[in-house]
Amino acid sequence: MLEVAAALSAGLGTFGAILAVAVPAPLHEDALPRPWLQRVGGRWWSAQASLVRSAGWPWLTARRLVCLQLAAAIGGGTFAGELTGLAPLAVPAAVGAVGAVYGVVSARARSQQVVRQDAVLEAVRMLRQLLETGASNVQQAVEILGQRGPMPLRSEFRLIAGSSTGRRQAWSAARARIAEPLFDMLAAAVLIQGPGGGELAPLFADLEASVSAAQEVEREARALQVQARSASSIIVALPIAFLVALSALHSPYLEAFQKPAGEVFLLAMLGIMGCSYVWMRHLLRLPGLERVRLADA
Numbered sequence: 001m002l003e004v005a006a007a008l009s010a011g012l013g014t015f016g017a018i019l020a021v022a023v024p025a026p027l028h029e030d031a032l033p034r035p036w037l038q039r040v041g042g043r044w045w046s047a048q049a050s051l052v053r054s055a056g057w058p059w060l061t062a063r064r065l066v067c068l069q070l071a072a073a074i075g076g077g078t079f080a081g082e083l084t085g086l087a088p089l090a091v092p093a094a095v096g097a098v099g100a101v102y103g104v105v106s107a108r109a110r111s112q113q114v115v116r117q118d119a120v121l122e123a124v125r126m127l128r129q130l131l132e133t134g135a136s137n138v139q140q141a142v143e144i145l146g147q148r149g150p151m152p153l154r155s156e157f158r159l160i161a162g163s164s165t166g167r168r169q170a171w172s173a174a175r176a177r178i179a180e181p182l183f184d185m186l187a188a189a190v191l192i193q194g195p196g197g198g199e200l201a202p203l204f205a206d207l208e209a210s211v212s213a214a215q216e217v218e219r220e221a222r223a224l225q226v227q228a229r230s231a232s233s234i235i236v237a238l239p240i241a242f243l244v245a246l247s248a249l250h251s252p253y254l255e256a257f258q259k260p261a262g263e264v265f266l267l268a269m270l271g272i273m274g275c276s277y278v279w280m281r282h283l284l285r286l287p288g289l290e291r292v293r294l295a296d297a
Contacts, residue, residue: 054109
């Protein structure tokens with residue numbers, strides 16, 4: 001058990017190092033320099049909070065997500081160490097368990113993002129149709145969207161239409177809540193143009209084409225990214241699965257890894273594999289669409 005605990009500690013340290021490399025830098029940095037550990041912890045916590053917000057589960061908070069990951073790491077590492085008798089294998093098991101929890105929440109966040117993107121495209125299409133008829137201006141069209149628009153964005157359009165703080169402030173607050181680049185494009189199109197519906201109809205026609213093209217390109221790129229990531233995961237997981245199979249068969253080839261020198265060697269090899277996997281994931285990372293920033297919004 002002591003060896004398993006030591007391996008788990010090393011695995012959690014490796015997991016922390018991976019997060020320090022993989023988590024993107026925050027948008028804003030404090031003016032005063034902070035200690036390295038505090039900066040890394042702040043970036044990691046910001047990433048957890050952002051993921052929780054994107055997932056949209058009311059019961060899930062950043063603290064609960066961290067607790068789930070920690071429990072998964074301890075449970076997965078302990079189970080692998082006891083099953084195989086090889087303490088170094090507790091490290092990839094702990095990291096894999098954390099990755100499984102993170103993957104479930106990330107999949108939920110991605111599905112919610114797809115729903116928001118489809119809702120934005122539908123909202124742009126409805127705005128174009130309403131303005132082309134000439135029966136309403138932008139403000140009236142937004143009110144109609146708050147009543148009969150896409151369900152995920154109805155509450156946002158109702159808040160915009162009924163805002164008493166000003167049109168720009170209302171759109172800015174909605175952009176901050178939705179945090180979707182395609183919605184930023186919609187807000188920018190509304191804010192930079194006048195209130196005349198006749199002038200905005202061609203603009204929204206172009207915006208609809210731009211949003212559709214951006215969604216298509218991004219989703220095709222993400223599909224290719226998923227294929228490449230799946231291939232890299234299989235490549236890394238095959239040697240670990242082979243070791244687990246040999247340990248289940250009580251193969252005598254693993255006796256060398258049950259000695260202290262063999263455990264250190266196996267742990268070092270697993271560390272090299274983990275670093276290679278992180279580097280492959282880094283090369284396959286997509287920057288995504290950039291947020292549109294409006295200085296006067």
